[in-house]
Amino acid sequence: MFLLAGGGLVALLQPAAQQSRPAKTTNNQGQQIFAASCASCHGLDGRGSERAPNIAQKREVQRLSDGELVRIVQEGVPGTGMPAFHSLSVPDIKAVVVHLRILQGASKSVRLPGDAARGKELFFGKARCSECHMVAGSGGFIASDLSGYARTHSLEEIRSAITKLGELGEGRSVTATTRDGEKYTGRIRNEDNFSLQLQTLDGAFHFLSKSDLDRLEPSSQPLMPSDYGSTLSPTELDDVASYLISSARTSESGTGKEIEEW
Numbered sequence: 001m002f003l004l005a006g007g008g009l010v011a012l013l014q015p016a017a018q019q020s021r022p023a024k025t026t027n028n029q030g031q032q033i034f035a036a037s038c039a040s041c042h043g044l045d046g047r048g049s050e051r052a053p054n055i056a057q058k059r060e061v062q063r064l065s066d067g068e069l070v071r072i073v074q075e076g077v078p079g080t081g082m083p084a085f086h087s088l089s090v091p092d093i094k095a096v097v098v099h100l101r102i103l104q105g106a107s108k109s110v111r112l113p114g115d116a117a118r119g120k121e122l123f124f125g126k127a128r129c130s131e132c133h134m135v136a137g138s139g140g141f142i143a144s145d146l147s148g149y150a151r152t153h154s155l156e157e158i159r160s161a162i163t164k165l166g167e168l169g170e171g172r173s174v175t176a177t178t179r180d181g182e183k184y185t186g187r188i189r190n191e192d193n194f195s196l197q198l199q200t201l202d203g204a205f206h207f208l209s210k211s212d213l214d215r216l217e218p219s220s221q222p223l224m225p226s227d228y229g230s231t232l233s234p235t236e237l238d239d240v241a242s243y244l245i246s247s248a249r250t251s252e253s254g255t256g257k258e259i260e261e262w
Contacts, residue, residue: 030095038096046103056103059148069097105151105248112242113155114235119243122236129240131201132223135247141203142173142187143223150241150248158241163229173219174198178212187223 035044043049046056055061064072073093076084085093124130124139132143150158175185176198186200196216198206225231232240 029092030097030099033092033096034099046100055100056105059145062104062148062151066094066097066101069100070094073097105153112245114238114240114242116239116242116246118236119239119241119246122232122240123243127228127232127236127240128225135244136250140201142199142201146244146247148248150245155241155245158244159237162232162237162240172222173201175217175219176206176208177214177217178208179214180212181214184208185219 034046038046041049041052042055046054048054048056053061070090070093073085073088073096074090122129123133123135129146130139132140134140134145135147137147153161173185173187175183176196177183184198184200184206186198186206188196189199189205190197194211195207195209198208200206228237
């Protein structure tokens with residue numbers, strides 16, 4: 001499979017490449033090539049393993065255009081472990097890219113369960129999601145960017161993440177108080193024996209020496225509210241989910257950049 005360091009994959013790809021196939025490819029064909037040649041490293045769902053990166057959920061991969069993905073497979077990425085696969089025909093590569101897009105969720109035709117416009121108002125208003133999360137360049141910096149979240153998560157997973165503190169939980173904040181009485185509340189991004197890097201809710205980074213700290217107190221509450229199941233009605237939850245789904249559909253598909261780690 002492509003998108004993976006290591007020359008051992010060439011041997012896996014050659015049998016599939018040597019088979020004669022019609023010029024016109026189908027998604028079923030792409031799925032078969034992916035399962036036979038890619039899944040052993042990337043997994044059948046494309047979410048990676050110890051041998052290969054996650055190409056289904058990694059946003060940098062999602063944002064590459066189809067043409068860029070085809071070119072990467074054909075030419076490889078010089079200076080990395082990603083080789084060129086000249087043995088695969090262009091139709092075969094395109095079929096695998098089509099299947100990869102399905103794994104990324106790009107072609108899922110999920111009907112919006114609510115009103116995306118109202119969901120946007122909730123995201124940036126009552127629900128206060130934007131205080132921590134960003135969508136399409138607007139919002140907070142302290143938690144994960146949700147611009148493409150719905151592209152790789154089902155409606156059920158989105159609802160569960162909001163109401164049950166799933167992967168959107170984002171951990172807990174801490175309050176660092178210096179000996180001078182200054183307080184910084186946010187998330188620890190890096191820490192060693194002598195210092196720590198704290199990102200406050202406004203997105204700013206603060207480098208603090210531990211010798212200058214009076215105390216470091218973890219918050220008893222997670223960054224993400226745990227009561228969305230009661231403070232937001234089922235209709236409002238559907239509206240927020242619809243906004244995330246709609247945003248993922250309209251996010252840019254290409255950046256013109258390649259993935260260096262390939």
